[in-house]
Amino acid sequence: MKAQHYLKLAGLWIISLAKDYHGRFILLGLSIGLFYFPIWVGYLVPKALRGKVGWFLIACMLLLAGAELWSRRQVLQNLKASAEDQLLGHLMIVFGAVLFPFCRFDIWPQAFLWLIILAGMACSTWGASIFTKFVLPSIFIGITTYPRIGLISRFIWDFITPYQFLEIKMAQASSLAMQAIGFPATHQGVYITFPEGAVQVGWGCNGLDMALSIAATGLFMGILYKQNRVQMAILIVIAMVVSLAFNIPRLMLVTLAHVYWGPWWFDFWHGFWGGQIFVGLLLTLYYYVMMAMIERNKARPNASH
Numbered sequence: 001m002k003a004q005h006y007l008k009l010a011g012l013w014i015i016s017l018a019k020d021y022h023g024r025f026i027l028l029g030l031s032i033g034l035f036y037f038p039i040w041v042g043y044l045v046p047k048a049l050r051g052k053v054g055w056f057l058i059a060c061m062l063l064l065a066g067a068e069l070w071s072r073r074q075v076l077q078n079l080k081a082s083a084e085d086q087l088l089g090h091l092m093i094v095f096g097a098v099l100f101p102f103c104r105f106d107i108w109p110q111a112f113l114w115l116i117i118l119a120g121m122a123c124s125t126w127g128a129s130i131f132t133k134f135v136l137p138s139i140f141i142g143i144t145t146y147p148r149i150g151l152i153s154r155f156i157w158d159f160i161t162p163y164q165f166l167e168i169k170m171a172q173a174s175s176l177a178m179q180a181i182g183f184p185a186t187h188q189g190v191y192i193t194f195p196e197g198a199v200q201v202g203w204g205c206n207g208l209d210m211a212l213s214i215a216a217t218g219l220f221m222g223i224l225y226k227q228n229r230v231q232m233a234i235l236i237v238i239a240m241v242v243s244l245a246f247n248i249p250r251l252m253l254v255t256l257a258h259v260y261w262g263p264w265w266f267d268f269w270h271g272f273w274g275g276q277i278f279v280g281l282l283l284t285l286y287y288y289v290m291m292a293m294i295e296r297n298k299a300r301p302n303a304s305h
Contacts, residue, residue, distance in 0.1 A: 022086060022124060029093045029117045032100050036114045043107060043147040049272045054209055056279065058144045060216035065137035067223060075133065079126035089124025092116050111146040118145065150209050157208060164190055166206040170244075174201075174251040185255070192255045199255045207247030210279065214239040214286055225294050235290055242289060246282045 048055045069076060081089065096117035103109035118141065122130050131138045143149065157166070171187040178185035184195060191198045218239035222232035254274075257265040268274050 025090045025093050025124060026121055028097050029121045032097050032117055033114060035100070036110050039107060039110060040147050054147070054150045057149055057209065057213040057216055058147065060213060060220055061140040061144050064216065064220050064223065065140040067220065068137050069134065072134070076126065076130075079130055079133070081124055081127040085127045086124045088128070089120040089122070092120025092123065096120065107148065108146065115142055115145045153208060153212055154203060166208060167201045167203065170206050170247060170251060171201040173248050174255065177248055178252055178255070183256070192251070194255075194259045197259045199258050201251060205251060205254070207244050207250075210247065210282065211240045211243035214243045214282060217283070217286070218290060221290055227294065227297070231297055235293065238289060238293070239286055242286050243282060246278070246285065250278050
């Protein structure tokens, strides 16, 4: 019964949009979104099943954007688009909708056109000022329209750091950690080597994607617990440090599984379930670290009195 009720409400909402001039453009934009959504999800789900954490970073960004939009919904409701903004937004929607059928050859042009359509719907509904009044949600929603978020972070990281910098450092740190507990591990560039075999630390195993995901969690929790900018910056930095440090035992376990335990264990710890176990442990560890910091920040004003 509830499903029928919601379907009825959705049908009435669509009919009301279809009767309105501006609503027809919104329906056009949403119809393109219906075509793009399976492609977006179809990329993220297989990656998640292989243990990648990009989906988690995207989820955190969308939660952050949604939380700010909801907390400032009164501001959003008071925004009105001018005639010029409506015309600009409608042109953006039509531009994206017309080109979309011809750009199905790859994800990136579809994501780009969907971004233009989303911006057009926002501009024609609330005006261009929404992008300056809601900077963070605009950036986060804009980034998440392209599901290959790891490719974006990789491009930026490779631009500002030497080639394979983090992969080499992770291989080195993991080798030293295994030497400290008695394993004959050495590192050769991006490889952790044993007499019995070697494991390459590739981009997906350097821990950066996981660090960015946990950093987004820190930002979300900072907003939720109403921390100031300095405290949120500290939460984000600690999230990055804890995540990268936690990646070292993960690499150690994956390497030992490959060298000593066989391919099944390597695939397990390198795949979906192993990845989710590590993400769960990391989130638990970071949660306790973060809550200790937040409680300490709460106690400081009382101590000063």
